[in-house]
Amino acid sequence: MPAYDRETLEMLLDGKLPWNEVRAIMSSFKDPDRFDKMVEIMQSRVPWDDRILLPLGLHLYIASKPDGSRVVKCDCGYEFGDWRQNWKLEALIYVRDTEEKMQEIYPPLMHSNPEWIELREYYCPRCRTQLEVEALPPGYPVVHDFQPDLETFYKEWLNRDLP
Amino acid sequence: MTHQREPRILAIDAGGTMTDTFIIDQAGDFVVGKAQTTPEDESVGFLNSANDALSYWDTNSTRAFPSLVTGIYSGTTILNRLLQRQGRKVGVLVSRGMEDYFKLELGEQTYLGYSYSDRLHVVTHQHNPPLVPRSLIRGIPERIDTFGDIAIPLYEEEARKAVEELLEEGVESICVNLLFSYRNPAHEHRVKELAEEVMRERGTEVPVYLSSEYYPVRGDFPRLNTLVVEAFVAEPSRKQMKLIDSRVKEQGARFDLRIMASHGGTITHEAQELARTLISGPIGGVIGARWLAERTGIPNVMCTDIGGTSFDLAIITEGEFDIKPYPDIARTLLAIPLVETDSVGSGTGSYIRVNPTSNRIEIGPDSAGYRIGCCWPEGGVDTPTITDCNVALGTLNPDYFLGGDIKLDRDAALRALQEQVAGPLKIDVYEAAAGVVELFEESLKNEVLARILGKGYAPVNYTLLSYGGGGPLHVGGISEGLGFEQVLVPSWAAGFSAFGCACSDFEYRYDASIDLPVLPGLPDEVYEGVAAMINAKVAGLREKVIGEFAKSGFSEKDISFRVLLRMQYLGQLRDLEVNTGREWIDGARGMLDAIAAFEDLYGKVYARAAKSPELGYLIPMVIVSGTVDVEKPALPDEPLQGEEPPASASKGEREVFWKRRWLKASIWEMGELKAGNRLHGLAIIESPSTTLVVPPECSVFLDGHRIFHLQRDEAEAEE
Numbered sequence: 001m002p003a004y005d006r007e008t009l010e011m012l013l014d015g016k017l018p019w020n021e022v023r024a025i026m027s028s029f030k031d032p033d034r035f036d037k038m039v040e041i042m043q044s045r046v047p048w049d050d051r052i053l054l055p056l057g058l059h060l061y062i063a064s065k066p067d068g069s070r071v072v073k074c075d076c077g078y079e080f081g082d083w084r085q086n087w088k089l090e091a092l093i094y095v096r097d098t099e100e101k102m103q104e105i106y107p108p109l110m111h112s113n114p115e116w117i118e119l120r121e122y123y124c125p126r127c128r129t130q131l132e133v134e135a136l137p138p139g140y141p142v143v144h145d146f147q148p149d150l151e152t153f154y155k156e157w158l159n160r161d162l163p
Numbered sequence: 164m165t166h167q168r169e170p171r172i173l174a175i176d177a178g179g180t181m182t183d184t185f186i187i188d189q190a191g192d193f194v195v196g197k198a199q200t201t202p203e204d205e206s207v208g209f210l211n212s213a214n215d216a217l218s219y220w221d222t223n224s225t226r227a228f229p230s231l232v233t234g235i236y237s238g239t240t241i242l243n244r245l246l247q248r249q250g251r252k253v254g255v256l257v258s259r260g261m262e263d264y265f266k267l268e269l270g271e272q273t274y275l276g277y278s279y280s281d282r283l284h285v286v287t288h289q290h291n292p293p294l295v296p297r298s299l300i301r302g303i304p305e306r307i308d309t310f311g312d313i314a315i316p317l318y319e320e321e322a323r324k325a326v327e328e329l330l331e332e333g334v335e336s337i338c339v340n341l342l343f344s345y346r347n348p349a350h351e352h353r354v355k356e357l358a359e360e361v362m363r364e365r366g367t368e369v370p371v372y373l374s375s376e377y378y379p380v381r382g383d384f385p386r387l388n389t390l391v392v393e394a395f396v397a398e399p400s401r402k403q404m405k406l407i408d409s410r411v412k413e414q415g416a417r418f419d420l421r422i423m424a425s426h427g428g429t430i431t432h433e434a435q436e437l438a439r440t441l442i443s444g445p446i447g448g449v450i451g452a453r454w455l456a457e458r459t460g461i462p463n464v465m466c467t468d469i470g471g472t473s474f475d476l477a478i479i480t481e482g483e484f485d486i487k488p489y490p491d492i493a494r495t496l497l498a499i500p501l502v503e504t505d506s507v508g509s510g511t512g513s514y515i516r517v518n519p520t521s522n523r524i525e526i527g528p529d530s531a532g533y534r535i536g537c538c539w540p541e542g543g544v545d546t547p548t549i550t551d552c553n554v555a556l557g558t559l560n561p562d563y564f565l566g567g568d569i570k571l572d573r574d575a576a577l578r579a580l581q582e583q584v585a586g587p588l589k590i591d592v593y594e595a596a597a598g599v600v601e602l603f604e605e606s607l608k609n610e611v612l613a614r615i616l617g618k619g620y621a622p623v624n625y626t627l628l629s630y631g632g633g634g635p636l637h638v639g640g641i642s643e644g645l646g647f648e649q650v651l652v653p654s655w656a657a658g659f660s661a662f663g664c665a666c667s668d669f670e671y672r673y674d675a676s677i678d679l680p681v682l683p684g685l686p687d688e689v690y691e692g693v694a695a696m697i698n699a700k701v702a703g704l705r706e707k708v709i710g711e712f713a714k715s716g717f718s719e720k721d722i723s724f725r726v727l728l729r730m731q732y733l734g735q736l737r738d739l740e741v742n743t744g745r746e747w748i749d750g751a752r753g754m755l756d757a758i759a760a761f762e763d764l765y766g767k768v769y770a771r772a773a774k775s776p777e778l779g780y781l782i783p784m785v786i787v788s789g790t791v792d793v794e795k796p797a798l799p800d801e802p803l804q805g806e807e808p809p810a811s812a813s814k815g816e817r818e819v820f821w822k823r824r825w826l827k828a829s830i831w832e833m834g835e836l837k838a839g840n841r842l843h844g845l846a847i848i849e850s851p852s853t854t855l856v857v858p859p860e861c862s863v864f865l866d867g868h869r870i871f872h873l874q875r876d877e878a879e880a881e882e
Contacts, residue, residue, distance in 0.1 A: 001519065019289060026287050027278070029519060 076127035177238030185661035206410035229415035237423035250395035254329030259302030265293035301325035311346035348375030385498040397437035404432035428670025451663025469633035471512035511633035537579035551576035552596040557819040566851025604640030630659035635855035657852035690751035704787035729784035803839035
């Protein structure tokens, strides 16, 4: 069974592992303790103590607070509220819906027609880190990316109770 | 055996780390020598390796080389340079708009060489580092269309400017690959003239490679790859090959060293196209098999080679192997003909693991290779391999691996199997090992069957030939129940690939695209016209072949020529290679004969009912092959003696775990057996380089050519 040391996993997380090593990891069986090791690395990197239950994306986590509530938190500690709510509703939003705004990041003619598709960028209100971008027709509601089944994940995949 | 040894044939296989030398004497006996490869001057490693081999015969290169009659080289130098992207600085000129060839690649190149699961797993696909950086690629405005007509004229000023820019960048050679140049090379030729003009003006000179001169075939990307490989890595290797050739001659040899090429023939280091020496590894055995088939009058052979890392298969039908026109190597698609072999990542060194999700045994695709397995602690392997199972079961003698040069540790093998396979599965370790071997043989058996049935043939019409270090060990399991006409194992199975290289013809083969449609049922004059168009191509290719042989001092009359056509039904996707057996397509008769030969072949490969002559035909490619006679190994020829083996061959008995029970196996020394001897299973025949296992209810017969025939004792089984 493969097992990787912390240094390798940190490089993997930071995208610094050479491609051939990443590929070897992808092609072999999953190391059974990867989840716990990764959460441990993330936990040591964030400046707060609430326990990480599940990473939710780049810079975002579901964490458990001392009072037992579960919230979505950013790297910086900003809390987006209950994990079952769409965190995007609490984020700062920048919408690119004109040619001019599109061409700040794309060459002319290489971007979508803003009348058909707009870009919505979500930022953390405290540290201003970009957390997510969605491309949707104007007027389409904010997408709730996904809501993990925390309970089942812990019970049936990790074989333990959700803390 | 104590006859006077006279070394006749030399075969060199220069790998990345070790150079193997294979020397065959007049009786067909051989020795293998090994030495470290010396990349700065390969001839040093080669001589060390040859002397290592000859030391077993108490002689050395200066004494032995003068008696040699032929020598073949195959090596991975070019391949290693390609893998490491170490080559000359090459500039590339393409049709404008096509400058991003190496960035875009063909999708297929992002997963070539991957296991099936990774191929499906798109996240593992990856672009290759470009063969030539974008900064050394220039587009020239021009366009030849698919009919060979000029759609946009060549912008000569732009071409001159592009050449100047590349020279300014300090390129060491320039490759020109324009669209449809195989149809009409006019623009490429003009670019070369312009480049030479520019170089004259600047007082510099670098070689210019034209795709229309080297590989005039359809498929601009594989063609460009091949052209760049030629300029980038093959050309620099020419010097190495020359050095080895002169070193061999210094030692008193009186022949030109020939190099194994992908089309199944050998060429010299002076050949124009060296890129095709890039791939030669697994094809040696196929060529050896064809030669053996020819000598023993067997038309159809299924070749199976079990090595340490892979299982290679090839089919010989009516004395001919198939050719793949666009093979790939090192994740690069090439436009050179390659003897068609299939490789499965399953060999005796393949790792065995229990998949934690499904709790099933998985074999390979990665392997311990030369590090054998856990039974060889020096190799540092910690995952058990197929060899570990064989050692554990008792089929492999741990004290006689490579003639005892390497001692294997049976307990270590058992320990690893217990911990990693039997333990997790909660079964007995011997049962686990036997189960793994059964699974291994079963999966190889499926591959064999798939190849034969996939081509529309049946095992009953084929002879299974088993070679490679692990072939004889598993041949019983692989052939069981398939009903092959016969099952043959040459006693020199371990060295069969190197031996096969020595059996190859001195052959140059050139392919050119023609894309000629031919309709059925027309008057003879039409076919005469078609034949004339083909012959015009043949004449050009024939000149190339004559030119190549001239470098080795052969004239046109020494060469036997053959014209081959790749043909298909108009509108279908797959073509077949038709051997016309002629030097030229002789008028309407010749053309109609070629069509008939194609129909016949199509009926065999697919089904008679699938023939579709009403569609008409397309001839995508014309091929000319030229060969000259060279010395080949002699097949051992010994008088048959009685079925009873001599007492000196017996090595006693050994307990072997065979399919869920312990059996007593008789043990024999292969070299002591005489032609004509017959052994009944369960018997194990050992030699320093391989082990032949005769299963119960089977027997082997050693014929006069020292080839074992494995037979099922059906009569006895019925009794």
